[in-house]
Amino acid sequence: MxxxxxxxxxxxxxxxxxxxxxxxxxxxxxxxxxxxxxxxxxxxxxxxxxxxxxxxxxxxxxxxxxxxxxxxxxxxxxxxxxxxxxxxxxxxxxxxxxxxxxxxxxxxxxxxxxxxxxDYGMIAVRADSPYRTLPALVAALKANPARVVFGAGGTVGSQDWIKTALIARQAGVAHQQMRYVAFEGGGETATALLGGHIQAASGDVSEMMPLLQAKKIRLLAVMSATRLPGALADIPTAREQGFDIVWxxxxxxxxxxxxxxxxxxxxxxxxxxxxxxxxxxxxxxxxxxxxxxxxxxxxxxxxxxxxxxxxxxxxxxxxxxxxx
CATH class of the missing domain: 3.40.190.150 (Bordetella uptake gene, domain 1)
Structure with a gap:
């Protein structure tokens, strides 16, 4: 039966x-x-x-x-x-x-x-970057906004731009002072980051995972309410580093x-x-x-x-x- x-x-x-x-x-x-x-x-x-x-x-x-x-x-x-x-x-x-x-x-x-x-937003740097935490990157941004160039797959006003603008605002830096380069998609952003043309990338976790697994980049923060599971369990959230941003x-x-x-x-x-x-x-x-x-x-x-x-x-x- x-x-x-x-x-x-x-x-x-x-x-x-x-x-x-x-x-x-x-x-x-x-x-x-x-x-x-x-x-x-x-x-x-x-x-x-x-x-x-x-x-x-x-x-x-x-x-x-x-x-x-x-x-x-x-x-x-x-x-x-x-x-x-x-x-x-x-x-x-x-x-x-x-x-x-x-x-x-x-x-x-x-x-x-x-x-x-x-998916969740994230901030990434090259694996050999001197910035090992999100507060370290933000400290450099506060000291000299022209020194840190962000890049992402979207123009000013895109979600990747807004993620960086929210971080800058919480750090006391006006978003108009940020240096930001717009690319067409996450693939171009990754290429620019690895090539040293930008110092930090704003994007999504999923699109950066292959580079993270290849140990070519470092994720400074994920923009989730709590830490993500599995291979991302060791990556701190922006919130736990003092930036109340969930995206x-x-x-x-x-x-x-x-x-x-x-x-x-x-x-x-x-x-x-x-x-x-x-x-x-x-x-x-x-x-x-x-x-x-x-x-x-x-x-x-x-x-x-x-x-x-x-x-x-x-x-x-x-x-x-x-x-x-």
């Missing part, structure tokens, strides 16, 4: 997966940056996690520009009904939306699909505004069922992401609340130049 029930369970699982497998024949994930950054991490995770639900491998396409702005405008204006494509986004994308940096389009112009994990970054996906209800439902079902499996948890952990699972209407509500919160933060720094 138990064997029969297990057999029926397998058939039900397969039946639930078939709508996606039958409909999405050329699945595509757009990573809105160059290879090697957080958007790439999101698409690689989706490609692995959704493989049992898709008829063909999920192809990753890179579309850099404006930390998601080019991809957002492309989907809304040119591919609004394309049910084969999903686009990666992060908390940084939502921050840019809150500031009106995606042009004439707002948070209401796409369909928010799923959130698959959380989680959600990672997820959206689709075009005119994607059919049936196509949207197929993608949402695939994500929801995938995220409920132990296999997904293992895959998420392998990409150094932390638990965060929402889809469908819950994801849509979460995104819109976050945009409202980011707009408030941006306003504090005089950045919300186009209120949506």
């Amino acid at each position: 138990m064997r029969m029930l297990r057999g029926w369970g397998a058939l039900l699982w397969l039946a639930a997966a078939l709508p996606v497998a039958a409909a999405v024949q050329a699945p595509e994930c757009i990573a809105p940056a160059r290879p090697g950054g957080g958007f790439d991490v999101s698409c690689q995770l989706a490609r692995e996690a959704l493989a049992p639900w898709l008829a063909a491998p999920l192809r990753v396409v890179y579309m850099p520009g404006g930390i998601g702005a080019v991809a957002y405008n492309t989907i809304v204006a040119q591919r609004p009904a394309d049910g084969n494509v999903i686009v990666a986004f992060s908390g940084g994308s939502l921050l840019n939306l809150a500031q009106g940096k995606f042009g004439k389009y707002s948070v209401n112009d796409v369909r928010w699909l799923a959130g698959v994990g959380a 989680p970054i959600i990672r997820g996906f959206y689709v075009g505004p005119r994607v059919s209800p049936a196509d949207y439902a197929r993608w949402e079902l695939a994500f929801r069922q995938s995220m409920a499996t132990p296999r997904f948890a293992r895959l998420r952990d392998s990409h150094y992401l932390f638990p965060f699972s929402l889809s469908g209407a819950e994801m849509d509500s979460y995104v819109k609340r976050q945009v409202d919160e980011y707009r408030k933060i941006a306003t504090e720094f005089g950045l919300a130049y186009h209120m949506l």
Whole structure:
């Protein structure tokens, strides 16, 4: 009897997966940056996690520009009904939306699909850097703001810039005094850090883990409420070093505004069922992401609340130049 029930369970699982497998024949994930950054991490995770639900491998396409702005405008204006494509986004994308940096389009112009994990902000230096703690780096910044050059995958006003601005503010240094270099994604930032062109990088934990494991960089702080588990257990938080900054970054996906209800439902079902499996948890952990699972209407509500919160933060720094 138990064997029969297990057999029926397998058939039900397969039946639930078939709508996606039958409909999405050329699945595509757009990573809105160059290879090697957080958007790439999101698409690689989706490609692995959704493989049992898709008829063909999920192809990753890179579309850099404006930390998601080019991809957002492309989907809304040119591919609004394309049910084969999903686009990666992060908390940084939502921050840019809150500031009106995606042009004439707002948070209401796409369909928010799923959130698959959380990342956390961090500050990194080269492994041979003289700065061994966050207070040491901040002391150098206070002594001479021109001496410390920060770099990150985003322009002034991006989430990576805001992380450094929050640190500077708590140290009593005006954000206008910071030296900051903007790059297109985490990959370029890492290259600049290793090359000695910047002294410190602001970014996300997941995108820097390969360099940390290769002992090419040192993480001075992670921006989580408590220390992160596993390989990151020895990395202190910014909070425990005297800087009360917690900055989680959600990672997820959206689709075009005119994607059919049936196509949207197929993608949402695939994500929801995938995220409920132990296999997904293992895959998420392998990409150094932390638990965060929402889809469908819950994801849509979460995104819109976050945009409202980011707009408030941006306003504090005089950045919300186009209120949506």
